[in-house]
Amino acid sequence: MSTPETDTEIETAGNFIRDIVADDVNQGRIADVVTRFPPEPNGYLHLGHAKSICLNFGIADDFSGRCHLRFDDTNPVKEEIEFIDAIKEDVRWLGFDWGEHLYFASDNFQQLYDWAEYLIENGNAYVDDLSADQIREYRGTLTEPGKPSPHRDRTPEENLDLFRRMAAGDFDDGARVLRAKIDMASGNINMRDPVLYRILRAEHPRTGTDWCLYPTYDFAHGQSDAIEGVTHSLCTLEFEDHRPLYDWLVEHLPVPATPRQYEFARLNLTNTVLSKRRLTQLVDAGHVNGWDDPRMATISGFRRRGIPAAAIRDFCTRIGVTKAASTAETAYLDHCTRELLNKTARRRMAVLDPLKVVIENYPEGDGEELTAVNNPNDDAQGTRPVPFSREIYIERSDFMEDPPKKFFRLGPGREVRLRFAFFITCTDFIKDADGNVTELRCTYDPETRGGNAPDGRKVKGTIHWVSAAHALNAEVRLYEPLFTVADPGAGNGDFLDDLNPYSLKVLTGCKLEPGLADLALGETVQFERQGYFCLDPDATPAAPVFNRTVGLRDSWAKAQKKS
RNA sequence: UGGGGCGUAGCCAAGUGGUCUAAGGCACCGGCUUUUGAUGCCGGCAUCCGGAGGUUCGAAUCCUCCCGCCCCAGCCA
Numbered sequence: 001m002s003t004p005e006t007d008t009e010i011e012t013a014g015n016f017i018r019d020i021v022a023d024d025v026n027q028g029r030i031a032d033v034v035t036r037f038p039p040e041p042n043g044y045l046h047l048g049h050a051k052s053i054c055l056n057f058g059i060a061d062d063f064s065g066r067c068h069l070r071f072d073d074t075n076p077v078k079e080e081i082e083f084i085d086a087i088k089e090d091v092r093w094l095g096f097d098w099g100e101h102l103y104f105a106s107d108n109f110q111q112l113y114d115w116a117e118y119l120i121e122n123g124n125a126y127v128d129d130l131s132a133d134q135i136r137e138y139r140g141t142l143t144e145p146g147k148p149s150p151h152r153d154r155t156p157e158e159n160l161d162l163f164r165r166m167a168a169g170d171f172d173d174g175a176r177v178l179r180a181k182i183d184m185a186s187g188n189i190n191m192r193d194p195v196l197y198r199i200l201r202a203e204h205p206r207t208g209t210d211w212c213l214y215p216t217y218d219f220a221h222g223q224s225d226a227i228e229g230v231t232h233s234l235c236t237l238e239f240e241d242h243r244p245l246y247d248w249l250v251e252h253l254p255v256p257a258t259p260r261q262y263e264f265a266r267l268n269l270t271n272t273v274l275s276k277r278r279l280t281q282l283v284d285a286g287h288v289n290g291w292d293d294p295r296m297a298t299i300s301g302f303r304r305r306g307i308p309a310a311a312i313r314d315f316c317t318r319i320g321v322t323k324a325a326s327t328a329e330t331a332y333l334d335h336c337t338r339e340l341l342n343k344t345a346r347r348r349m350a351v352l353d354p355l356k357v358v359i360e361n362y363p364e365g366d367g368e369e370l371t372a373v374n375n376p377n378d379d380a381q382g383t384r385p386v387p388f389s390r391e392i393y394i395e396r397s398d399f400m401e402d403p404p405k406k407f408f409r410l411g412p413g414r415e416v417r418l419r420f421a422f423f424i425t426c427t428d429f430i431k432d433a434d435g436n437v438t439e440l441r442c443t444y445d446p447e448t449r450g451g452n453a454p455d456g457r458k459v460k461g462t463i464h465w466v467s468a469a470h471a472l473n474a475e476v477r478l479y480e481p482l483f484t485v486a487d488p489g490a491g492n493g494d495f496l497d498d499l500n501p502y503s504l505k506v507l508t509g510c511k512l513e514p515g516l517a518d519l520a521l522g523e524t525v526q527f528e529r530q531g532y533f534c535l536d537p538d539a540t541p542a543a544p545v546f547n548r549t550v551g552l553r554d555s556w557a558k559a560q561k562k563s
Numbered sequence: 564u565g566g567g568g569c570g571u572a573g574c575c576a577a578g579u580g581g582u583c584u585a586a587g588g589c590a591c592c593g594g595c596u597u598u599u600g601a602u603g604c605c606g607g608c609a610u611c612c613g614g615a616g617g618u619u620c621g622a623a624u625c626c627u628c629c630c631g632c633c634c635c636a637g638c639c640a
Contacts, residue, residue, distance in 0.1 A: 014577090042640080074639095131638095141565085142564095142565055142635075143565045143566095144565080145565085173638090174638065177638050186565095186566080188566050188635080189566075189635060190635075191566095197638085198638035200638080216638075216640090217639070217640045221640085237567090237568065243567090265568095276640090318587095318589085320576055320577090322576075324569055324570070324633095325569065326574085328574070328575060328589090329573090329575080329590070331574085331589065331590060332588085332589050335590090338602095342602060343602095373598090376597095376599080408600065409600090452598075460600090462598050462600090463599090464599075526601085529600080530601095552602090553602090
């Protein structure tokens with residue numbers, strides 16, 4: 001089984017951020033470690049977020065501290081309740097618990113507003129009447145310094161009056177902004193009088209229409225950290241440039257604590273996209289079936305595909321945390337998934353591309369139950385009965401009319417073992433008018449029940465099968481990478497041009513072992529010799545649907561490809 | 564021509580002057596085992612750490628210069 005409850009523990013791994021935290025604790029600078037995971041509720045969580053979640057909650061665990069879940073909901077035009085709920089579910093499913101520490105930046109709107117007035121009173125912020133375009137012009141460029149806004153030297157009194165009127169709704173959206181008064185000539189553009197508040201008449205998911213002006217990320221984030229007592233504020237590299245501003249605000253405001261920001265490299269994965277902008281585009285344009293499409297690198301997509309949370313956690317600790325831009329190969333995640341599932345997943349038999357086999361010397365109308373092992377790597381998982389009868393299905397690819405020597409499966413006159421059942425020998429095959437093989441005629445050796453011959457003779461191949469009369473009919477969905485190239489849209493191309501048209505393959509009429517009818521949503525099992533599969537939420541008792549989580553390694557197929 | 568970062572094998576990543584003729588994992592390549600051509604096991608896979616100089620008895624680790632890559636000019640986060 002691979003439900004979250006039975007997942008194995010994550011291993012902790014050292015990294016430069018843990019070293020910093022450990023040093024702070026050892027030097028007595030920090031008594032209680034507090035971290036936070038701060039998503040903006042404008043989309044679903046993806047693998048990159050999982051890396052951050054594992055880091056933040058992992059560090060809190062390691063140092064007996066705590067990790068908050070805080071929604072960075074400062075932009076009401078992009079944020080929705082649906083995303084808040086989905087994010088909470090995903091974090092929980094990943095195996096983390098924020099306890100009582102659920103926060104929203106919007107909880108701090110009043111305090112932030114008061115601090116904005118404080119900044120104004122101390123001459124550290126001013127109201128600017130310039131338009132967005134003008135502000136951009138005045139900001140200068142990467143290589144040229146900016147120039148001061150004509151409104152930069154308003155008196156604190158005038159600024160306070162204007163700011164209060166901004167809050168009172170006296171001005172149109174975008175008419176004025178509040179800016180920090182720092183340094184228009186700074187090489188760091190974030191320090192060129194960054195905007196702290198903008199007028200926005202949008203209904204906020206939590207504060208409704210209480211406010212018509214909202215703080216920017218820069219003004220809300222660090223102060224929220226300080227209010228919550230966050231000690232280590234971990235974010236990705238693109239915020240490194242914001243750290244001077246983060247520190248400037250903490251320094252110029254009477255905040256209750258001095259949190260520190262540390263940055264690490266964001267995660268990239270080959271053959272997929274991991275930016276919210278692109279994921280949103282895939283969903284909105286219908287290239288996938290929603291945020292939880294099993295092909296998406298979202299947490300909910302992985303969950304639906306059957307990847308256990310523990311495999312994702314394991315992957316996150318294995319890739320590490322550094323400041324070097326990195327792109328992990330999907331093969332690495334696949335490996336983590338297989339490694340965990342190999343140890344935990346129950347085995348079942350399923351024929352995806354059925355070919356009927358009639359065992360001619362098996363009494364018509366008879367049947368029996370054979371015993372199959374649930375997990376050869378874990379005896380504790382026990383056994384199960386599997387029905388056997390005269391007509392069965394085997395995988396079409398397990399028969400060749402004219403097989404090469406190295407082919408260990410079925411062919412005219414060849415003998416193989418049916419897993420957990422009997423040796424059978426192919427005596428004949430039937431073709432239709434088009435030359436397709438439609439049925440195999442075989443004989444079985446009753447002495448080989450269970451899979452061993454008393455006379456000691458061996459067979460090279462063992463194939464899986466399902467009794468025709470007892471088979472569960474199902475749809476099975478196979479997934480391939482969403483994109484055909486490692487880095488979709490590399491250079492200046494459109495990433496949509498790299499979409500893999502064959503990323504989803506739907507098989508119908510698959511024949512599954514009957515016990516699979518009782519498989520619970522959320523459990524991933526192994527279909528022997530094929531891969532790991534789980535029930536899809538689309539399934540109904542009358543029409544089961546399974547997703548392939550990941551295939552088994554297949555050295556035979558690999559060898560075939562080479563020759 | 565600005566500011567901030569980063570460069571160790573195809574990928575991720577240890578390493579912070581001597582035990583480095585550089586961990587570990589993924590991928591790949593051999594072999595053994597096997598009632599899943601799965602798993603497991605064994606072995607192989609960087610004389611070299613972006614490059615060039617220099618310091619030192621000694622450098623991937625220190626210094627200098629050079630090269631390459633990433634991020635920043637949202638009233639997004």
